[in-house]
Amino acid sequence: MRKANRRPFCSALAIYSTLALTSMAALGPTLWVMLSSFKTTPQIFSGSGLLPAPVTGQGYIDAFTQIRLHEYLLNTFIYATGGTIGALSLAVLTAYPLARYKFRGRNQLVAIISLALALPVVGLAVPEFFIMRALGLFDTKIGMVIFFSAQLFPLSFVILRSFLLSLPTDLEEAALIDGAGYFRIVFHIVIPLCRPALATAAVVAFVIIWNDFFFANLLTASQENQSVQVALAGFKSQFRFNVTGALAGATIVMLVPIAVFLGLQRHVIAGLTAGSSK
């Protein structure tokens, strides 16, 4: 009896210590920085104490008054929202015919778009810069929205198309018999039916654009168009004169996608598994 009880206890102990250690390794440094954003500058530089003592919100005040974080946050919000809407609208219009109608070159087209999803796009840095400049889109807000729409197009396309393939066609056929036109079917039947897949793709696209540093850094130059991630990278040099402001800023920037994830976990998880299995 005793022996039988000891084994499950030991394995439970092993399991929970693995989980606890992994959680600490995964999130420990981030939590420490988030806590530090409530510390005073002298406490941070002395490296004393894990918890803030005294607790101060000065870093958060500085983040908005001195660093002007809200201006960068607004830029990133415009890019993430605009890019997501752009990518999704175009992806649904493209995915529908490529999921429903047979025509020459269809499979090749689907394969090429799916391949673009997997390619390491940093390799295309210079040509992207060149094209953005040639189109007069370099260092403009609208340019960034268009660029991110294009970047997230393959992912949205793959998620939407695989969802459409799993959908029965009865409703569309019924509408066709009733004499509804192509775009009427797309807007009144297909898009409402795609709502779950659209939500999933939207959440994942928003987080990816929000977190992008590489292209935001490459394709903007002036401060007024800078994304908050690029500003964050600059904060590293701010350590010398306003460390609490920089940490408070970083905390806010991290909390946005964390909140999106915690609030919409189901969609994020569905999006990752849909995007990866195709």
Added chain:
Amino acid sequence: MRLQIGLSLVPGLLLFFTFFIVPLAVLVVTAFSDWSGTDFRFTGVQNFHRMAVDDVFWKAVRNTLFYSMIGVGIQMPLGILVGVILSQKIPGWRVFRAIIFIPWVISGAAFALVFSMFYNPRFGLLNDLVAVVGLGGRHDWLFDTSTAPWAIGGTFAFVIGFTMIVVMAEIAGIPKELYEAARCDGASGWKQHRYITLPLLRNAIGTCVLIRLLTDIGLFDVVYILTSGGPDDSTATLALYAYRAYLNGEWGFANAVGATILLIGLVLIIGVSRVFRIGERAQ
């Protein structure tokens, strides 16, 4: 109907063409040239030759391999282990899933800031932790060629959320009867996982390995912000090597490196898919 289908396809395909196909064509052509954005001159394979004899390029290749080893050797097994554990739906599994996934939604730039604090020689938490274990001395982790690559690897070694989620989704699809049958035959919990779960995860693990390797090929943000590839190029990656050439105005050379990155990516996609037979259903 044909007209409408065409109208519906055009905007998306136009965007795709402009930002994927055209850049790809520009890349392939200019990789064989001396190009600064204005002056253009074909130079054959000269860029590739220069790359092959440059020590920094090979350092970047070695570092990229090193990061891939951390990705596939630490991140991947840990992600699979946690995914398998949490799939048992033990008490608290939702909480652990959320905590362990969170780092995946944090940006590279924010992570770089977090770790520049964490590794800081003067007030970083890592030195305090090391002191607790009894290995005193304040170490400057990012400015020592022997610790810097590990310090960079440490920023993503525990970002296991993606693998965990994919593994959990795959396990959810395994019929329960398989485990019941194994139990009836007297297989222990460990044996059930070794002979049922792992083989059925082949597809999912292959996908995770592929995505991890593709991420490592393009690794940039954390390295650029934390060390700019230093000290002595001990942390430089291929993406950073290409970016430096771009900053120098050597666009042709940068594109030769970019083409190399894409080519490695393509080889990985084909190779890893073959090895793990991704796409074929598990038997």
